[in-house]
Amino acid sequence: RREEVISLLEQKSKPYQCSKFPNIKILPFWHGTCKETIPSLCRAGYASLGIIDSGYYGKGIYTSDSASYSYPYSDGTLILNWVAVYSAYPVISDDGQTLMGKPNLDSHDAHFIPVASNGWPPNQGKPHVA
Numbered sequence: 001r002r003e004e005v006i007s008l009l010e011q012k013s014k015p016y017q018c019s020k021f022p023n024i025k026i027l028p029f030w031h032g033t034c035k036e037t038i039p040s041l042c043r044a045g046y047a048s049l050g051i052i053d054s055g056y057y058g059k060g061i062y063t064s065d066s067a068s069y070s071y072p073y074s075d076g077t078l079i080l081n082w083v084a085v086y087s088a089y090p091v092i093s094d095d096g097q098t099l100m101g102k103p104n105l106d107s108h109d110a111h112f113i114p115v116a117s118n119g120w121p122p123n124q125g126k127p128h129v130a
Helices: 003-014 035-044 048-052 069-072 093-099
Strands: 025-033 077-085 088-090 111-112
Touching: 003 025, 003 088, 003 111, 025 035, 025 069, 035 077, 069 077, 077 111
Parallel strands: 088 111
Antiparallel strands: 025 077
16 A cells, blocks of 8 residues: 555656656645744744644644645645655555654655545545644
């Protein structure tokens, strides 16, 4: 199953791949936030947001290629980001409790969680709120 997740990440990033850096996956992802947070994000970036909650799939900043997935985490404010990853950990549905509150696993620079066409993680009817 992890192989399928990695394959999906590669497929989603393929249109944006740079021939000079073939191992870097670049993707446009949405982040839902509050309007009041925008000035702070512009000044300091996303790093300080990692302390807000433990994160169901690991501690960090959550983004999605689905605006409908990101929207419930916002006050209606969505930011489109270009995200670059080198070694994403392929998250499967069984990983939730294992990853909760933890930083990136091993030498991975991100956790990649597929989002189903309905905007939610596979096998879920609603988003996980930590």
